[in-house]
Amino acid sequence: MSSEETAPQGAIRLPQPDEIPEREKEDAMAAYLMMFASLAIGLPIPLFNLIASFVYYLVNRKSSRFVAFHALQALLSHIPVVLLNAGLVAWLIVVLVTGLHFTGGFFWYLIFVLALNIAYIVISIIALIHARKGRLYYIPLFGRLSFSRFYGPKAEARQKTAAWENRPPEGI
């Protein structure tokens, strides 16, 4: 590993809980609530609820780093769960349409996915409470990915390229 990769993330100062406005804390919390809602509503067609989660992230990624961090962390941790749920629904449809049997493998997968969903919900609730209190809470793996996106060494440069200036159309 090169020394650049191990460099401290000193470029962006991390906000402390008492510096973060209430509004941002609520928006960060809403990111996790959004995932719950889409998990429940999107259960029949699980891939569609990713769209709602993704839109929430897109809307909030420019607003504040704190909100964007939690929105991305919620979205990233949501993706594997949604894919596994989609697999369950697909398996169910295949069984019902083709007249195959519910095999032992199906029940294994059913219990597996149910347990993962429960674990996901528990972790999300913990993250949600931390977000409401203005804390940066890291879900294993996804927290790290999300942090490097918004507070990492290259985060500052990324934001500069994303700047947009409103101008009149050419010729006016």
Place this chain on the structure above:
Amino acid sequence: MSARARLARELAWVLAVVAAIAALAFGAARLFFSRPVPAPDIPRSLDAGLKPLMLKQIRAENRLVETPVVASAIAAIMDRLAPAYAAMPAEDGGVSKAASKEGRPAIEILVIDSPVINAFTVPGGVVCVYTGLMKTLSSPEELAAILAHEMSHAAFRDPLTQLARNVGMATLASVLTGGQGETLAQGLLADLVSLRYGRAAEDRADEFAIALLAKAGIDPASYGSALSRIKGSNPKDMKLLRYLDPHSPIDERIRSAGERAKAADAKAAAAGLKAKRIAVDWKKILKALPSVLEPTD
């Protein structure tokens, strides 16, 4: 440790936890949904004690057909089946303990006047056949095939296993909900569990029945033809309902019955045995069945 190495380590941790959950789920699935069906550790005296209660209940709720013509036909079929049933080796059905020769209950056949196309077994070795089913069949050998299937349930005490499981599920449900009664989800779980076990028992009964028919010197192909008759009488195949039926899809059962019958035939031919028809005039039996309640299509 570099940032990338830490990320890799967390990825490994997440994967390990997911794998652990998968392994636990596998264990749970094995525990609840696997075969073979375990024999209930319930004393055999309970079967004997339940039998008079069951008989009383069935008599109270149904009209039995006990005319001499029908009774003698059943007796003729049982003359062939009963010795073979008693002589069936214990391991033929898979779980030897449940079907040990000593504990095998004696079979009692009841014919119930009803258009329902079905037969069932209750604890204590009581096999009930509906007249609707008998009218669907075309030979005494086919009825013998159905009875052989039910005799497997009696031999393996499947009804008692089912009863014990339902009681267990109800208890579990009331413990989980603090006695608030069964919720829909718990009801569904119980159904799924009994469906899974039920299907294993049905598949075993199919296998046992053909072995029993071959031993009794009855053409094992009559098992497949009996299933075909039942299939033919059910033109309205409700797709979704099939999943709540503990039996495997009937086409699959007919197919595997054909294969098993072939194997049984080959075995019998090697032993120099020949299938003999059952000496019962089936048309006379059908005429003797009450015709008040015709099947409504």
